[in-house]
Amino acid sequence: MPETTEAAGPPEGARTSTTGATIELENLTKRYPSSREPAVDSVNMEIKAGELVVFVGPSGCGKSTTLKMINRLIEPTSGRIRINAEDVTDMDPVKLRRKIGYAIQASGLFPHMTVAQNIALVPKMVGWSKSRIRARVEEMLDLVGLDPAEFQGRYPRQLSGGQQQRVGVARALAADPPVLLMDEPFGAVDPITRDHLQDELIRLQRELHKTIVFVTHDFDEAIKLGDRIAVLREHSHIAQFDTPEAILTNPADDFVSGFVGAGAALKRLNLTRVRDVEITDWPTVTVDDPLQEIFNKLRSSGTNEILLLDRRGRPYKWLRRGDLMRARGSLARAGTLVHDTVTRDATLRDALEAVLIDNTGRVAVTGRRGEFTGVVDMETLMNSVHELLEADRLEAMEHQHELEEARAQQTHFEQEGVGGGEAKA
Amino acid sequence: MNFWQYLSSRHQQLLTDTYQHASVVFQCMVVATLIGVVIGVVTYHSGWAGGVATTTTSTILTIPSLAMIGLLIPIVGLGVPPTVIALTLYGLLPIVRNAIVGLRGVDPALVDAAKGIGMSGPARLLKVELPLAWPPILTGIRVSTQMLMGIAAIAAYASGPGLGNEIFRGLASLGSRNALNQVLAGTIGIIILALLFDAAYVLIGRLTIPRGIRA
Numbered sequence: 054m055p056e057t058t059e060a061a062g063p064p065e066g067a068r069t070s071t072t073g074a075t076i077e078l079e080n081l082t083k084r085y086p087s088s089r090e091p092a093v094d095s096v097n098m099e100i101k102a103g104e105l106v107v108f109v110g111p112s113g114c115g116k117s118t119t120l121k122m123i124n125r126l127i128e129p130t131s132g133r134i135r136i137n138a139e140d141v142t143d144m145d146p147v148k149l150r151r152k153i154g155y156a157i158q159a160s161g162l163f164p165h166m167t168v169a170q171n172i173a174l175v176p177k178m179v180g181w182s183k184s185r186i187r188a189r190v191e192e193m194l195d196l197v198g199l200d201p202a203e204f205q206g207r208y209p210r211q212l213s214g215g216q217q218q219r220v221g222v223a224r225a226l227a228a229d230p231p232v233l234l235m236d237e238p239f240g241a242v243d244p245i246t247r248d249h250l251q252d253e254l255i256r257l258q259r260e261l262h263k264t265i266v267f268v269t270h271d272f273d274e275a276i277k278l279g280d281r282i283a284v285l286r287e288h289s290h291i292a293q294f295d296t297p298e299a300i301l302t303n304p305a306d307d308f309v310s311g312f313v314g315a316g317a318a319l320k321r322l323n324l325t326r327v328r329d330v331e332i333t334d335w336p337t338v339t340v341d342d343p344l345q346e347i348f349n350k351l352r353s354s355g356t357n358e359i360l361l362l363d364r365r366g367r368p369y370k371w372l373r374r375g376d377l378m379r380a381r382g383s384l385a386r387a388g389t390l391v392h393d394t395v396t397r398d399a400t401l402r403d404a405l406e407a408v409l410i411d412n413t414g415r416v417a418v419t420g421r422r423g424e425f426t427g428v429v430d431m432e433t434l435m436n437s438v439h440e441l442l443e444a445d446r447l448e449a450m451e452h453q454h455e456l457e458e459a460r461a462q463q464t465h466f467e468q469e470g471v472g473g474g475e476a477k478a
Numbered sequence: 479m480n481f482w483q484y485l486s487s488r489h490q491q492l493l494t495d496t497y498q499h500a501s502v503v504f505q506c507m508v509v510a511t512l513i514g515v516v517i518g519v520v521t522y523h524s525g526w527a528g529g530v531a532t533t534t535t536s537t538i539l540t541i542p543s544l545a546m547i548g549l550l551i552p553i554v555g556l557g558v559p560p561t562v563i564a565l566t567l568y569g570l571l572p573i574v575r576n577a578i579v580g581l582r583g584v585d586p587a588l589v590d591a592a593k594g595i596g597m598s599g600p601a602r603l604l605k606v607e608l609p610l611a612w613p614p615i616l617t618g619i620r621v622s623t624q625m626l627m628g629i630a631a632i633a634a635y636a637s638g639p640g641l642g643n644e645i646f647r648g649l650a651s652l653g654s655r656n657a658l659n660q661v662l663a664g665t666i667g668i669i670i671l672a673l674l675f676d677a678a679y680v681l682i683g684r685l686t687i688p689r690g691i692r693a
Contacts, residue, residue: 124594126590126593126594147596147597147598148596149596150593150594150595150596151595151596152596153596155591155594155595157587157590157591157594158587159587161587161588161590161591161594162591163588163591163592163605163606163610164588164610164690164691165609165610165688165690165691166688166690167690174595174597175595175596178596178597178601208688208689208690209690210690224595225595234594
């Protein structure tokens with residue numbers, strides 16, 4: 054990563070420009086003198102530039118140790134680490150760490166420094182000018198969704214857990230590192246805040262394209278965030294390293310499927326958005342339409358229900374045939390209220406939940422301002438899920454084939470006395 | 479001659495003694511703080527070295543001050559040198575102990591974070607560990623100062639400076655007209671000085687402990 058921040062850096066006011074770097078771990082091993090078994094045993098892994106890779110595994114499996122070897126907070130006993138093809142295993146660790154963002158559980162903010170001072174630490178160490186640092190602090194606070202004017206001068210203890218964590222991420226990204234390491238960063242916040250922070254991270258990553266290595270023990274978090282997930286078992290052995298889809302539909306072994314837990318198909322629904330499935334049109338009327346027209350539409354639509362929209366085009370009520378008769382022609386009393394709608398960005402799981410709750414067997418999809426854009430029904434959902442699972446299965450089988458080939462090759466190399474090779478499955 | 483008359487007739491001498499008392503305590507505290515913090519910084523990493531430092535300094539504290547000053551006289555002579563040496567040695571313990579406790583009490587996660595964002599060892603110590611350990615260290619300095627105020631009075635035995643001279647003069651001439659006045663003037667002067675120093679430390683705390691970690 055020689056062309057990063059020190060010399061030129063991004064022009065003032067511009068958004069972060071350094072995108073991710075590749076990370077290669079080769080036979081990375083950590084042994085502690087106190088125990089015979091290595092804590093991390095010969096990890097081989099290639100992480101692509103701009104990829105978000107999640108290490109997930111039970112506690113004590115060495116995932117954190119593996120992460121900390123990447124910025125050499127823990128010195129590897131043997132093996133090599135390469136970032137952007139540059140061997141950093143013997144580089145000055147202090148210099149190395151200034152080019153690698155680091156965010157930890159409970160934010161790790163220094164309590165005696167203000168938010169601005171915390172964020173400015175790394176830019177100051179790499180020698181940015183004062184004006185550039187000031188602009189950068191504001192930019193970073195903006196980026197993580199905190200108002201710079203309000204938050205710069207506060208001390209960490211004057212922030213909520215979620216806000217602290219955002220500042221922690223801002224500090225990690227302040228000097229525009231190509232790589233970001235996150236060690237269970239959202240482990241200490243409540244579930245709702247955690248959900249928000251995860252969404253924020255996804256948004257950030259879409260903007261910044263850093264290479265992120267994220268450690269968690271929460272498999273659902275891994276599925277939500279990871280482009281690829283490395284499921285680790287004891288001694289950091291990689292049980293499976295693949296896309297969330299492939300791990301869910303085709304876990305490599307019993308350990309992985311145990312970790313995936315029950316309801317893999319349901320979890321798969323979290324990975325697909327409503328926009329990815331077919332949204333069908335549905336006959337609608339608005340509250341301003343004359344009653345006669347509504348009657349006609351109901352009769353001619355060929356469906357049992359018709360959707361009544363309010364004046365702004367938002368779903369309001371489901372009208373069934375006969376509803377109007379029973380309510381003696383009063384729209385105010387007729388029909389059943391629409392309980393739940395989903396946006397195009399909602400996951401299929403949200404859509405399924407809404408369909409199950411709504412007794413019509415379908416859910417209205419709304420646009421930005423809540424206006425009606427179509428419906429998704431049970432049948433569409435089922436068909437898409439089947440298609441998805443089938444596609445995942447094919448893909449996973451292909452991957453497995455590739456991995457087996459790679460493994461065969463590695464065995465071949467090892468027999469020839471040459472170490473190294475591809476990631477193990 | 480009553481106490482007030484005594485004060486007004488000797489105020490020149492008393493002010494000089496008071497000033498010298500404050501000055502010797504202050505200077506010894508500065509030296510003791512520097513040495514104490516350095517000892518703390520050097521030893522807090524290892525359980526063994528930290529233990530040795532704490533035990534040594536507390537052993538020094540158990541030596542009676544009169545004996546300590548008496549033992550120093552044949553080595554460094556009379557006057558200021560034995561006073562300064564003795565006071566500095568006595569002042570060390572609370573500072574060393576609190577420096578070690580304070581530095582060890584810094585949240586390891588924060589040290590980890592400091593390392594992780596690329597701070598070098600000295601930067602970590604100066605910007606993170608010492609500022610976070612500063613409140614307990616300051617408490618140690620405060621305790622030390624209170625102690626030295628009293629011990630400094632003994633320095634008069636070795637012809638040292640300070641309000642101890644008043645007390646010793648009074649004790650030496652018990653029964654004479656001004657004996658009680660002299661002892662009282664010395665003692666009250668020391669108490670007032672101690673209170674003033676304490677107030678100063680409260681102010682220093684306000685000024686030097688960052689708002690983010692102030693209790």
